[in-house]
Amino acid sequence: MTSPQAIPELDARRQTVADRLAACLPADALLVHPEELAPYECDGLSAYRRSPLLVALPGSADEVRSVLTICRDLQVPVVARGAGTGLSGGARPLAEGVLLNMSRMNRILEVDVDNRLARVQPGVRNLQVSEAVASQGLYYAPDPSSQIACSVGGNVAENAGGVHCLKYGLTVHNVAAVEIATIDGDLLTLGARGPDAPGYDLLALLHGSEGLLAVVTEVTVRLLPVPRFAQVAVAAFDAVDAAGDAVARIVASGILPAGLEMMDRGCIDAVNDFLDVSYPSCEALVLCELDGTEEEVQSQLERVGRLLEETGATSIRMSGSEEERLKLWSGRKAAFPAVGRISPDYYCMDGTIPRRHLARVLNEIRRLSDHYGLPVVNVFHAGDGNMHPLILYDANREGEMETAERLGGEILEACVAVGGTITGEHGVGIEKIDQMCVQFTSEELQQFHDIKRAFDPDGLLNPGKAVPTLARCAEFGAMHVHRGELPFPELERF
Amino acid sequence: MTGADHTPGGMGGDRTDALRGAVCQAAGVNEPLEIVGSGSKRFYGRTPAGTPLDVSGHRGVVSFEPSELVLTARAGTRLDEIESLLADQGQMLAFDPPRFGNGATLGGTVACNFSGPRRPFTGAVRDFVLGVRLINGKGEVVRFGGEVMKNVAGYDVSRLMAGAMGTLGLLLEISLKILPAPETEQTRRFELDQDAALETMCALARRPLPLSASAWLDGAMMIRLSGSETGVKAAADEIGGEPVSSTEAETFWRHLREHELEFFRSDQPLWRISVAPASCVLALPGQWLIDWGGAQRWLYTPMDSAKVRKTVAAAGGHAVVFRGGDRAGSIFHPLEGPMLRLHGRVKDAMDPHRIFNPGRMYESF
Numbered sequence: 100m101t102s103p104q105a106i107p108e109l110d111a112r113r114q115t116v117a118d119r120l121a122a123c124l125p126a127d128a129l130l131v132h133p134e135e136l137a138p139y140e141c142d143g144l145s146a147y148r149r150s151p152l153l154v155a156l157p158g159s160a161d162e163v164r165s166v167l168t169i170c171r172d173l174q175v176p177v178v179a180r181g182a183g184t185g186l187s188g189g190a191r192p193l194a195e196g197v198l199l200n201m202s203r204m205n206r207i208l209e210v211d212v213d214n215r216l217a218r219v220q221p222g223v224r225n226l227q228v229s230e231a232v233a234s235q236g237l238y239y240a241p242d243p244s245s246q247i248a249c250s251v252g253g254n255v256a257e258n259a260g261g262v263h264c265l266k267y268g269l270t271v272h273n274v275a276a277v278e279i280a281t282i283d284g285d286l287l288t289l290g291a292r293g294p295d296a297p298g299y300d301l302l303a304l305l306h307g308s309e310g311l312l313a314v315v316t317e318v319t320v321r322l323l324p325v326p327r328f329a330q331v332a333v334a335a336f337d338a339v340d341a342a343g344d345a346v347a348r349i350v351a352s353g354i355l356p357a358g359l360e361m362m363d364r365g366c367i368d369a370v371n372d373f374l375d376v377s378y379p380s381c382e383a384l385v386l387c388e389l390d391g392t393e394e395e396v397q398s399q400l401e402r403v404g405r406l407l408e409e410t411g412a413t414s415i416r417m418s419g420s421e422e423e424r425l426k427l428w429s430g431r432k433a434a435f436p437a438v439g440r441i442s443p444d445y446y447c448m449d450g451t452i453p454r455r456h457l458a459r460v461l462n463e464i465r466r467l468s469d470h471y472g473l474p475v476v477n478v479f480h481a482g483d484g485n486m487h488p489l490i491l492y493d494a495n496r497e498g499e500m501e502t503a504e505r506l507g508g509e510i511l512e513a514c515v516a517v518g519g520t521i522t523g524e525h526g527v528g529i530e531k532i533d534q535m536c537v538q539f540t541s542e543e544l545q546q547f548h549d550i551k552r553a554f555d556p557d558g559l560l561n562p563g564k565a566v567p568t569l570a571r572c573a574e575f576g577a578m579h580v581h582r583g584e585l586p587f588p589e590l591e592r593f
Numbered sequence: 594m595t596g597a598d599h600t601p602g603g604m605g606g607d608r609t610d611a612l613r614g615a616v617c618q619a620a621g622v623n624e625p626l627e628i629v630g631s632g633s634k635r636f637y638g639r640t641p642a643g644t645p646l647d648v649s650g651h652r653g654v655v656s657f658e659p660s661e662l663v664l665t666a667r668a669g670t671r672l673d674e675i676e677s678l679l680a681d682q683g684q685m686l687a688f689d690p691p692r693f694g695n696g697a698t699l700g701g702t703v704a705c706n707f708s709g710p711r712r713p714f715t716g717a718v719r720d721f722v723l724g725v726r727l728i729n730g731k732g733e734v735v736r737f738g739g740e741v742m743k744n745v746a747g748y749d750v751s752r753l754m755a756g757a758m759g760t761l762g763l764l765l766e767i768s769l770k771i772l773p774a775p776e777t778e779q780t781r782r783f784e785l786d787q788d789a790a791l792e793t794m795c796a797l798a799r800r801p802l803p804l805s806a807s808a809w810l811d812g813a814m815m816i817r818l819s820g821s822e823t824g825v826k827a828a829a830d831e832i833g834g835e836p837v838s839s840t841e842a843e844t845f846w847r848h849l850r851e852h853e854l855e856f857f858r859s860d861q862p863l864w865r866i867s868v869a870p871a872s873c874v875l876a877l878p879g880q881w882l883i884d885w886g887g888a889q890r891w892l893y894t895p896m897d898s899a900k901v902r903k904t905v906a907a908a909g910g911h912a913v914v915f916r917g918g919d920r921a922g923s924i925f926h927p928l929e930g931p932m933l934r935l936h937g938r939v940k941d942a943m944d945p946h947r948i949f950n951p952g953r954m955y956e957s958f
Contacts, residue, residue, distance in 0.1 A: 211869075211871075212799065213795050213799075213870075213871035214795070214869040214870055214871045215798065215799065216869070235799075236799065236800075236801075237799070257745060258745050258749070260743050264742060264743060265742065268716070268720065269742075269743065271720075271749070271752070272716060272720050281931070281935075283931065285930075285931040287931060287932055287935070291867070291869075291909065291910065291911065292868075292869035292909050292910075293867045293868045293869045293870070293872075293888050293909070293910045293911075294712065294713065294717065294867055294885060294888045294889060295706070295717065295756070295867050295911075296867075296911060297911045297913075297925050297926035297927075297928060298925070298928050298932065298936055298954075298955075299753060299756070299757055299761070299936060299939055300706075300719055300752055300753055300755055300756055300757070301753070301935070301939070303719055303749050303752035303753060303755070304748055304749055304750070304752070304753045304939075306749060307745040307748070307749055308748055308749075312748075324798075324799055324800055324801040324802075325801060326801050327801050347660035347661075348660070350660050350661070350662060351659050351660035351682070352773075353683050353684075353773035353774070353776065354773065355772065355773055391801070391803065391820070391824060392801065392802070392803065392820075392824050392827055392828060393827075394821070394823035394824045394826070394827040395803065395820050395821050395823070395824030397823070398821045398822070398823050398824065399821065451741040451742075451743045451744055452741065453658065453661055453663070453740055453741060454660070454661050455658060455660070455661065480743070483741070483742040483743050484661070484741050484742065484743070485741075485742075485743045518739065518740055518741075519739070519741055520739055520741055520743075520744040520745075520746045521746050522744070522745050522746050523741070523743035523744060523745065524743050524745060525745070526745055527745070527746055527747075531746075535746060535747070538746055538747075539746075539747060540735070542729075542731075542733040542734075542735050543735045543736065543737065543747070546729060546733075546735055546737075546750070546942070546943070547747055547748055547750075549942035549943075550748055550750070550939065550942045550943075551748075552938075552942065553935065553938035553939045553941065553942040554935070554938075565747075566747065566748075
């Protein structure tokens with residue numbers, strides 16, 4: 100990686116851009132010195148770092164608009180960044196581009212209790228919304244695991260999920276409207292406070308667009324009444340297939356659990372070592388949470404208990420109290436840090452599959468794990484088919500990170516092969532851009548490029564992310580034949 | 594997969610090649626096409642233009658996995674066929690689609706983004722679309738999204754198709770998220786004027802109750818609860834009101850959804866008004882019916898279009914001439930400036946020769 104001060108052309112460029120931006124931003128809203136830029140070198144995909152040309156910290160939609168207009172005039176690329184918790188490198192800066200840090204736009208502008216809406220700036224943290232409306236008996240449903248830190252604007256850009264998606268949906272289902280700044284410098288509102296808006300559903304299109312179409316400057320989220328009652332059942336199984344069967348039976352029985360999670364032995368053991376949750380030692384653990392009115396939950400819990408027994412659960416534990424419910428969840432929620440303790444590094448994958456193929460995909464993961472010689476443990480949003488295989492490796496060992504990436508790439512391809520997708524909720528970013536070539540045809544990728552051009556004709560918003568060029572796919576296809584022995588290993592691969 | 598006489602795809606056929614041929618030919622000579630399923634929604638939108646292209650033969654359920662809550666069907670598949678297949682498994686299309694005619698197809702329903710009384714509590718068509726296969730304006734068969742609930746690979750082109758009135762592509766296949774049908778339902782009736790009904794519907798929606806519909810008409814507010822026997826009973830005791838028999842309730846909600854209530858028997862233009870649910874009673878004279886807990890309001894009014902649109906826009910909503918009126922004019926709320934330009938560019942990205950349903954949604958595209 101090159102430090103920013105080492106390239107004279109970049110220095111000159113930085114000066115030009117900074118001079119123009121200084122006219123529309125307060126003095127403390129521009130960062131240009133290498134030591135100020137260092138914290139922005141990466142997002143949650145920390146293996147890849149690069150310093151931006153400079154960082155702009157707009158405090159209002161008007162300032163965002165001014166920055167975009169100037170960048171368009173100067174043809175400088177722009178990467179928007181929320182809290183930087185994304186796991187796919189979507190907010191990784193470009194050396195020749197402005198990093199637009201949205202963290203100063205962090206105010207909750209309005210809570211409309213009657214319409215169950217909250218209007219917030221994009222830098223507001225996900226959990227902050229629920230905290231602000233809790234006293235009204237309301238909450239914001241999407242709960243990505245990073246919800247303490249991640250921003251609502253970033254949630255829109257990634258269409259963030261969480262553990263309650265089966266029942267409550269993704270970000271796209273819980274946002275009524277967004278205000279966006281386009282690269283042309285226009286502010287547009289997509290969606291409405293009511294159920295729909297005139298014209299195309301551009302609100303849906305913007306969700307998960309990873310900052311390639313526009314910059315989100317305001318979000319109106321939908322709020323839900325906090326359920327009165329919730330209970331969790333935890334069941335142990337001596338085979339992954341049986342656990343998968345239990346999940347399928349619960350879903351087919353007409354019950355819609357608020358959360359339906361699964362962990363494999365590797366993960367259960369790591370969690371049990373990490374904290375005092377005393378999950379039974381078994382091949383697969385299923386957590387099934389039910390919420391609603393007390394009567395509703397009690398009647399469903401009985402049925403879930405019977406289904407778990409019928410499918411061969413070796414032990415079943417029901418939360419008897421709110422305290423116990425939180426304790427039973429704490430193990431699942433600590434899965435990533437627990438795995439972080441048993442391995443110097445881990446690489447988290449995010450494929451989603453039709454659940455009926457679970458056993459087949461887990462077997463394939465086991466085979467790949469043996470082949471590449473790296474252990475893999477699995478946590479799984481079983482209700483919606485979203486898998487998070489964690490590949491364990493040590494970045495300090497020569498070549499091991501590259502091996503982990505190759506193994507990860509093959510896991511994603513296995514997900515696509517059974518009709519799934521390479522990313523359920525973490526986004527493509529730079530991380531999975533090559534696997535996009537596996538999931539989509541060149542016509543489909545071209546269609547994405549055409550849509551991008553409709554919003555951003557000069558390709559200035561987060562270029563190089565999310566959608567690969569056709570040339571890149573041709574190259575990837577050629578490389579793929581010789582998997583494991585990439586030509587030109589010294590070249591950057593994304 | 595199941596259903597006594599059901600075989601996947603057996604009820605219809607895969608006409609992809611023929612449809613693609615027709616689109617390629619039209620694209621080659623810039624000939625506009627009107628995409629026609631059963632024709633049950635031809636009343637909606639601006640006057641159809643272009644050579645009719647019948648897509649109703651492209652039908653059949655391609656796959657249905659009850660344990661995954663996912664169904665994929667060809668766009669010409671009839672809604673009643675899909676719904677009876679789902680009902681056999683105790684499942685449903687949770688957006689509660691109106692048919693507005695016997696042959697209503699899945700493709701037309703998605704293109705119009707039509708949802709029924711359950712919508713505010715479960716979601717609209719667009720919320721349940723997981724993936725589509727379509728023919729774009731270049732005659733290419735392309736697929737977006739898929740058959741899984743979480744999928745953020747590529748832009749969400751599938752949901753963009755919902756409500757696009759067929760102007761962005763010819764839908765071939767649609768994958769939908771399915772939900773379990775409730776074990777039981779109960780409807781309660783309350784004598785209230787419109788003001789009090791709006792207030793009550795919003796107050797109820799703020800509470801964690803198993804609501805599945807709320808509407809107001811002629812001085813009566815109707816509230817439906819759905820869920821388990823014990824849950825619905827407890828909630829019904831809590832909200833009070835006068836019990837409505839299950840037959841009467843079923844008929845009411847179906848007639849509301851299908852516009853078969855007495856209220857809808859009029860030759861005047863029917864306005865659909867979409868607003869935030871707690872918006873107050875709008876100052877427009879005429880006959881009102883409130884659905885979706887206050888968020889969807891139906892109106893027959895002597896006021897002119899400009900006045901209706903202005904009043905609704907001032908309340909932060911938008912108004913559609915749902916039936917009747919001047920179909921050569923503005924049916925949907927007009928788009929302006931950069932928003933209109935962006936729509937034109939999105940249209941061109943999907944349909945560069947502008948052959949699909951031109952002018953059906955807005956005059957300029």
